[in-house]
Amino acid sequence: MRFIVSTSTLLKQLQAVNGASSSSTVLPILENFLFEIRDSILTISATDLQTSMTTSLAVESKEEGKIAIPSKILLETLKTLPDQPIAFNIDDSTFAIEINAGDGKYKLSGENGDDFPKIPTVEDASAVNLPASVLAEAINKTIFAVSSDELRPAMTGVFCQLTPQHFTFVSTDAHKLVRYRRMDAKSESAASFILPKKALTLLKSSLPSDDVNVSVEYNSTSAFFRFGNINLICRLIDERYPDYEAVIPQNNTNQLTLDRALFLNSLRRVVIFANKTTHQVRLKITGSELNISSEDIDFSNEAHERLSCQYEGDDMEIGFNARFLIEMLNNLSGEEVTLQMSTPNRAGLLIPQTNDEREDVLMLVMPVMLNSYA
C-alpha cells in the first residue's frame, strides 16, 4: 500500500483523534492508529474500546488496504517535520512502514490492520441535531463538577435529559451540582443517558469553533457524534443517575445578590489564608453586608473581607469550601450572581443574573459545617 499526503493535513487529523487512543499494556494495538484507504480516502481510527474516534481525509493513492501504525512515533515525527508532501510505503505482508519526507527516510514496523478492534456502529438509534456551540457550552458548564469517584460510576459522567421542551445536562460530585438547561434544544421523543467524562473532554477539544451542526445518535448502550469529518462514538455509563431534582432545595428564603467578579476575587484572596486542605471560608451576612473570612490556626493565618451586597432574609453564617465556590463562579457568566440559601446545613444555590432566555443555569454547593457560629 502506498499513499502521499501533506504532513500538516495528516498531523491535524491525527491530533483530532489521538485523544481516543490508549496506552494500554493489555492490548498494545490500542497504541496504534488504524489507517484504511479506499477510493483515495484515508480513514484514521483511534480507540480505547470505550471511546473511539475516526476522521477521514483525501490522499493520493491508487490502492486500498489497511495498517495499524504506532501513534506516538508517528505523531512525534510529523510534529518535527516542516509542511511538505510525505509518502508512506507499506509492505502488506510484513507490515513494515517506510516514510519518505524530503531528504529523510524513516522506517518503523506496523501491525496487521485486521487485528485492530472494530470501531462499533450505533444500531437502532434515535437521532437529534444540535449546534456545536450549544454542545460546547453544555460541556463547559458541567464538566468541572463531574465526579472522579469510580466507586460511584453514575456520577463520573454528565447526565443528559432530552425532552420536547428542552435539553438538560447535569453533573455532580456529591459536593456540588450543576444543572444546565437549554430551552433552544428539543427532542421529539424523551430520552436520558449518561455520557462519560472522557468522551466529553474529547468532544470539547475537537468541536470546531465555527457553529456547525452536530448530529447525535444514541441507543441504550452507545452515543454517536458526527460533525465535519470527525466521528466520535462512546459507550454510555450504564448506571442509574441519582435523583438530583430531589436534592435541590425549594424554599430558599435567604437571597444574597452581589457582583460576581468582586465575590470571586474576594474568595481568591481569602482562600489563601484558609486551611490548606479544607479551604474553608465563612460567609457571615448581616443586613446588607457580607463578611468573608478564613483562618488557618496551624499557621496563625487569617483573612477578613467586607463586601456590600443586596440581601433578603435573616442574618446568617454559613461555611463553604472556597474552591468549590471559585470553580462555580468561574464557570458562570453574567455580572451579578445570586446565592440562595435556607439554613447553614443545606445546599446553597448559585444562580447567575442574566437575561439569556435560551439557557437556565443552576449551580448548587453543599456547605461545610462550621465548628462555631459565634
Added chain:
Amino acid sequence: MASLAVTSYRKIIHIDMDAFYASVEQRDHPEYRGKPLVVGGLPQGRGGVVATASYEARNFGIRSAMSSKQALQLCPDAIFVKPRFEVYKEVSRKIREIFSRYTDLIEPLSLDEAYLDVTNDKLSVGSALEIARQIKAAIKDELALSASAGVSINKFVAKIASDINKPDGLTFIGPSSVKGFMEQLPVEKFFGVGKVTAAKMKGIGLFTGADLKRLSEEELVRHFGKSGHFYYQIVRGIDKREVQPHRETKSLAAEDTFATDLTSLKDMEAELERIASLVYERLQKKNLKGRTITLKIKYSDFKQITRNRSFPFPVWDLKTIVECAKQLLADTFQDEQKVRLLGISISNFGTPESMQKNAANSAQLKLF
C-alpha cells in the same frame, strides 16, 4: 591528596536535658526549687505515671515511668504537678535553635533529647568537644537549664556517654577509647536491653560488653533473636546509623515485663492503665496522634499475640487508649492464662495533612 589512608570518624553529640520537665517547672516556679518535684499524672488519679522527677525526688528512688501512687509512697512530701507540654515544646524549639547554630544534622529523639552530627563544622569551632561545651553553655545562659552531653564517633556510644556524668555532664569517648569503653560496659546499658533481657544475660554469665564480645554472632542471635546481630556490631563499637534530621516516627509503644506473671484480669487492667499513661506521655512528648492501637500480650510460655483496632480519626486522649486496650484484652482473655508482658503501641500517624483531610471530609456535607 585524599589518598592518605586516614580513617575519618564521624563526630556525634548526644544532648540530653537534665530532668527536663522538672527543671523547666523549677525554673518557672521558684517555690519548687530544691524540693522533690514530680511532673506527671497526679497520684489521686487512676493510672498516672511519673513523666519526670526532679533530682531531689530521684534521691527518694522516684523514677520516670513509675506509677505516681508508688512515687507518693516513696516520698510523701513530693510535689506533684501536671505537665505543661506547650511550654516544654516551646523550650525544646529554642534548644533546637541553639543546635542549629552548629549543625543542620539534628535528629530530635523527643523534646529533651537529640543527636547532632557535627562532622561538618558549621562555625569552624574545630572540636566536637568544644561544640558540646558551647551548646551546654548556651542552654544554661539563654534558657537557664542544664543539659548533659556525650561526644563520640557514633550514636550509640554518644548516647551512653551523655548519661555518664549526669546532671550537667560532658563525656568524650574518642576513637581510641571506644573499644575499652564498650568492653567494661554493663550489659543493661546496651540499647534495647531491658531488665528481663539483662537478667537473662546475667543468667548465662554475661555481665559486660567484654562477655558479649566473646560470643559469636550466631550464638548471640540464638540467645537473643535478631537483636543479637545488633549486639554483635555494637559491642565492637560499630554503629553505622546516621543522624537523620527528618526521621519519621512510625509507631510509639510502651511495654513491661512483669516480675511475676499476671493471672487476673483486674491486675492486667491496672498494668494496662499504667502502660497506657506511658504511651500517652510519649505521644505528647512527640506531639503525635495515631489511628491504630495495638495490644501486645506475651504469655508465660513466651507465646505472643497482638490485637489491634483502628479508628477513623486520630486518637490522642488517654481515656480512649485505656478503654481500647482493655477491650482488646477482654476479647482475648481466658482464665488460667499467665501473662508475662503487656504492651500498647500507637501507629498509623499519617501525615497531618491526611488527618486534616479526614476531618475536612466529615465537615463537608454531601448531597447524596
